[in-house]
Amino acid sequence: MSSEPPVDPEDVRAAQVDRVRIEEEMEQSYIDYAMSVIAGRALPDVRDGLKPVHRRILYAMHEMGVTSNTSHRKSSSVVGETMGDYHPHGDQAIYDTLVNMAQEFSMRYPLVDGQGNFGSMDGDPAAAPRYTEARMADIAEELLADIEKDTVDFSANYDDRLTEPDVLPAAYPNLLVNGSTGIAVGMSTKVPPHNLGEVIDATIELIDDPDATVADLMEHVKGPDFPTGANIVGRNSVREAYTTGRGRVRVRAEMEIEEYDNDRERIVVTELPYQENKARIVERIAEDVNEGIIEGIADLRDESDREGVRVVIELKRGANVEVVKNQLLEHHLESTFGVINLALVDGQPKVLTLKETLEHYIDHRKEVVTRRSQFDLDEAEDRAHILEGRLKALENVEDVVETIRESEDRDAARTALRNTFEFSEEQAEHIVRMQLGSLTSMEAAEIEEEYEDVQARIERLNEILDSEQELLDVIKTELREIKEKYDDDRRTGFVEDTGTVTHEDLIPEEESVVVLSEDDYIKRMPAADFRAQNRGGKGIIGADLKEGDRVSSVFLASTHDYLLCFTDKGRVYQLKTYQVPEMGRTARGKSAVNVLDLDGDEELTAVVNCADLTGEEYLTMVTEGGYVKRTAGDEFDNIFSTGIRAITLEDGDALVDVEVTDGGRNLVIGTRDGMAIRFDESEVRAMGRTARGVRGIKLTGDDRVAGVAAIDEDEHDWVLTVTENGYGKRTDLDEYRTQSRNGKGLIDIKTNERNGRVCAVEAVTFGDHLFAMSADGQIMRTRVEDISTIGRNTMGVTVMDLDEGDAVAAIDVLPAERVSAERSAEESAAEGSADDAE
The missing domain is CATH 2.120.10.90 (DNA gyrase/topoisomerase IV, subunit A, C-terminal)
Structure with a gap:
């Protein structure tokens, strides 16, 4: 018998090496990395308007039971739970996100109810997480409503111990309501916040008329509604942003002219453009006054408090108030918000118009309500089946009791009930575990009433599942309830666009x-x-x-x-x-x-x-x-x-x-x-x-x-x-x-x-x-x-x-x-x- 030549280990290792072109490998690796950042960190999902870190914080609080009707919990506890179970990144990044969701000047409708120092418009940082406390805001609970009813898909967390939702049910269009900002690889998103009532009205309009245009929707959504108020200059830029998904919206501070001290005038700034640092603005104005860039200002002070912004700019007597206003606008009190309505659609980044954004949200809610209705229907049918068994047992109560009493054990009793009275396994199990007190005539009447209610519920759920119009009516009803509960007045106004402030104006x-x-x-x-x-x-x-x-x-x-x-x-x-x-x-x-x-x-x-x-x-x-x-x-x-x-x-x-x-x-x-x-x-x-x-x-x-x-x-x-x-x-x-x-x-x-x-x-x-x-x-x-x-x-x-x-x-x-x-x-x-x- 001839022997095989020995195998060289080097040949084995060489056979395991794949030869690839380095530029192809680098290109693919970079694309994989970029998509990981795009889908896993930086961009919001069009359905719930949340990035993974926001979603994980809210879900962790939900699992912890830290809801709006419970006491506050230490922020460090929330951060620890989020990091340990769902978000394997730095605790500072998680806490910064938690802080942002609690800041009234950052979120149009804050999702976290904070207690303690959560920073200020002056750029002051929040206190350490061990000093602050948090719980979910009541409007945040609407994002998680019905999450237990198989309304969304879940995936394994990073260590396969737990599961986390891929998206939240989102009872309102949060992407537009609270906006989002993020920088991914090669792209970024900057969605401005909007008024809840206006967005819901536009959503209902689109449900009623799927052929509605962006112009039709803008009859309801007037424009962004920033938490810090201020004024949008003109409407053309807003229309462009809603029509194309991109635009540059000029935002101008709200100013009032007051007379004081023998007809002297002062400019009082009461609202600032979104995401502007108030202390830095005041500092830069002071610098420009000292350097002679802005003339006519006698005094400058910040009188802001918890009630709102109040920056007082006192003018020298004889100063031209309009010239000073224009100087302030060009250098400090007018900024541009670059709208990039970019979000993940089916896991892929896409720039969306106003109509497309709402269409994707409506599709999401249709799926959520369908899955919830199916879940509720299954539960109702299961309950109806049990109630049918109980009613049948009450009709034959003496024979059922006798059958159970003559059985050696529970298993034998279940078998006897199934064979004698044709109960299902679930019905037999339930009857065996019934207490004798439930056999009273009053209990029987209650079962009968409950059975009728369950049957009516089954009929209603079948209507919703069988008719898209009924399904859409449910969505509209729930949106109106959200609006009635949380709607408030618009904060951001509009001023006429008289053209860009030119140097000549100043x-x-x-x-x-x-x-x-x-x-x-x-x-x-x-x-x-x-x-x-x-x-x-x-x-x-x-x-x-x-x-x-x-x-x-x-x-x-x-x-x-x-x-x-x-x-x-x-x-x-x-x-x-x-x-x-x-x-x-x-x-x-x-x-x-x-x-x-x-x-x-x-x-x-x-x-x-x-x-x-x-x-x-x-x-x-x-x-x-x-x-x-x-x-x-x-x-x-x-x-x-x-x-x-x-x-x-x-x-x-x-x-x-x-x-x-x-x-x-x-x-x-x-x-x-x-x-x-x-x-x-x-x-x-x-x-x-x-x-x-x-x-x-x-x-x-x-x-x-x-x-x-x-x-x-x-x-x-x-x-x-x-x-x-x-x-x-x-x-x-x-x-x-x-x-x-x-x-x-x-x-x-x-x-x-x-x-x-x-x-x-x-x-x-x-x-x-x-x-x-x-x-x-x-x-x-x-x-x-x-x-x-x-x-x-x-x-x-x-x-x-x-x-x-x-x-x-x-x-x-x-x-x-x-x-x-x-x-x-x-x-x-x-x-x-x-x-x-x-």
Whole structure:
């Protein structure tokens, strides 16, 4: 007999090794892990709205008998039972979940009735579990109702000692009522809480009309109903969330305006957006006030108590309450709740619409009520069978007693009863164990009555099981009972969506002086910082320039103005005044590249307010070389961040000034050497942006254009001329006779060693204020009427007293109506400051 060769152990081990591709193994392992997290930890089930840890805590309390009508138990006891029997994870995770279910500011309808410190809206943690106590809230018991009646499937717990429910019967749609938040692998869920009564009404609507649309259901479910109240901004985002399963709902704090202490105002915050930390909000508001980000707040304090939120924000007298409110909303008191209605459907994650969510819940309740009815029917039929046996025994009571008495033991008695009277085994067992007292006539009447009741119950249960409509009627009846017992008023309201709060809404509207230097430093300052003084003054410091830098441009604008900024190179940029950093008078400014994308050799030469432009307005431009051009304002509607071309310039020419005209004005072009020409703007036909224009004035020698004034005889009284050495004059309009363009013009002002060359010309009227800024950073503000009115071809008077080597760099005029508005605002602020001082 031949012997088999010995088997090499290494060959055996090698045969047991499976060869797999590592990327396939890693992919499958990761998918297994992800699904474990998705199904076993992070996502709620669409049927009961609970994640496993919530379900296990409630079931553990149910098994412990810690219900709403028992005394509280130590939280550590509940955590221990849950961890030991059902949830093999850390006790801190279980306790955190228990705490969350007990917090009235976290759950719309808390599922745990806590006793002790369970944290606060300020982010304070709950006390340790050994110090707190808990029991089930009464509404939580509705989630577990009838769980003993085979209404849901059970699975083995982690160590196969016990079983736990895969889902709870859930007598109401808890996923929508209390919402859910969770982060799984590659997905997350964020379902907002809702009002119980509204959700139940929508569920009943869908039961009655399975073809109901989301819009129909929204007649009942108005939107999320957060436990902390507040207000949802607009309804479109809610509609999108209900229609698609995803949406971004803006939630705004509830604020009230109160008057106190001699008409001072304060903002009182009474409700905060959901899941916001109140203490942190108050802290951040205080920080922004200290840093000057939010202005107008005099005092801030938290007066909240057990009755509710009350954060008091007292305003300085004269502060604009709407501006402060908008600042608070943008930074602190408005948040976005990103709705992701993701839940497990048959163990798979799915994003659900409002209708789909309720449809799955209705299907669940149909199964629960069906299984419960079948369970009750089986019990009723068993009971009816026993009662039939008892009634039969009572009819033959003497023979039954005799048969039992003659039997040797109970087994023999049961057998004899079955053979003699045709009792079933269950009936015979019951009769053998009956007491003699149950054979009385009164007991017999009670059995008869009970039998009739059981038969009626069997008939009713059969109706429910045989008719889907009866089944649905039961579901609706039970939902109405839940609503009647637990429904309350909606807490979250709605406010009109007037659009996102813009940065402009947060900036007080005030006149500003904007300064730009040759080295491209820019800043803005309140015009009110510069008091009007008599002509001939030195003014006050307006910018502390670095050595070698000079002021190149100054202009006036309201903080809310949208400006067109023209450069000497013929390009135009768009700027919002509030985008310019506000700084003090002695500040240098910040780099203009953060505000305007200017080329390195470009300088601003003119600024126009976009508010002055309509479809019938023109931008009238003049160049140093004497060219003038009109272009329709609507050609400047779309301006890139890098600017667009406003005019084509010849070599050596530069754009010096721009005015808004309406087709019926006169233009006065002034030159550096003191010449001026007046002609009707209609002599300049409208041209496109890239045109060069036509000649407006003939220049002699090295003369160049200084600026242009657009005159409306109904609005203006004088032409104001200012020279670089600080001299100037007002001259009546009549002194400038109208002639054709492209002439040499007339002498406007003498330009000699004293006056220097002309800096600018402007059309002015009574009440206007002149702002003149020197190259070294001095700003002088004076009333136009303080400057003498004299004729043409004169020397003028001192407007600004300049230091040696300094010169007027630029001027701008604040119109009389804006001076009046500024004065009114200043007086209001002064009154507020005086009251604050008192």
